[in-house]
């Protein structure tokens with residue numbers, strides 16, 4: 004697949020930028036100036052990199068070099084403060100990136116500080132939900148993104164660029180501001196593994212996001228879970244479970260045919276966890292499908308003895324999705340069953356439902372979003 008952002012600086016590492024400036028016959032400290040301008044100041048154009056001499060800037064513009072920051076095409080603002088951004092890339096394709104002041108509760112109980120909060124300015128920590136692909140090939144039956152099909156992978160620069168664009172728009176900066184990242188937007192990050200890992204590295208080393216504040220969610224691409232465990236720098240791992248037995252999981256997530264629960268749970272058990280770290284299992288509750296106490300007991304059995312926690316998400320309804328949201332009583336009964344089995348279990352608050360920003364709802368729903376674009 005062509006790198007649509009191949010003239011862009013975003014996505015290049017410090018070493019790659021150093022090689023570039025040497026190619027131009029410039030001193031190597033220019034690479035640090037570029038890093039500072041692109042990842043920290045988050046400039047929008049080469050012209051704005053004021054530390055570079057004007058002559059060099061003009062030369063770069065002539066060469067067709069760009070920063071590669073995605074364009075914020077639209078913003079949908081929810082009553083709860085969540086903002087759903089429509090980000091457009093150089094080739095005109097777009098993804099969604101979601102800003103959630105105060106997070107979505109998904110960080111609670113995972114052994115990091117990310118879930119603790121007090122606030123002086125309305126929010127004390129915020130979470131950005133980042134996309135990794137345009138569309139998705141995985142076909143989870145409860146997910147709106149799946150209906151889009153798969154368009155293409157995002158480059159590392161396009162993944163980092165979403166974060167930079169949101170930070171700039173919200174006028175915040177890690178590490179001074181407590182920013183959590185979840186790679187849970189459109190797409191399956193482990194099917195775009197190299198770009199995702201490179202982006203995670205850049206986000207920690209150059210943008211300044213704290214490594215323990217990042218979480219990636221996979222639908223269960225087992226070989227990549229093994230690879231991921233070996234990475235020297237990595238976000239925390241979340242696995243999208245959503246069913247308690249193979250028959251149900253294959254129906255909801257067809258990739259279970261290839262990587263069934265036995266393989267998935269074995270990979271999770273072997274995953275090398277750091278101190279205080281737990282694997283998160285995400286479980287979307289669908290009324291009458293996977294939300295009974297019997298299902299909860301099966302989940303408890305699957306996760307027995309594992310350093311894990313469970314995040315429950317009552318389905319976020321959407322057009323074209325055949326399932327419905329369970330009543331609160333069923334959600335509570337499911338949660339209590341897991342807690343009694345000794346598994347820390349949290350119910351994630353739905354964020355931005357009114358603007359289709361909640362989990363499984365990202366599908367460039369411009370035409371059906373009810374909130375005003377600003």
Ligand code: SF4
Pocket residue numbers: 139140141142143146147148149188189190191222363
């Ligand atoms: S839930 Fe995630 S992996 Fe599954 S179809 Fe949606 S975006 Fe893809």
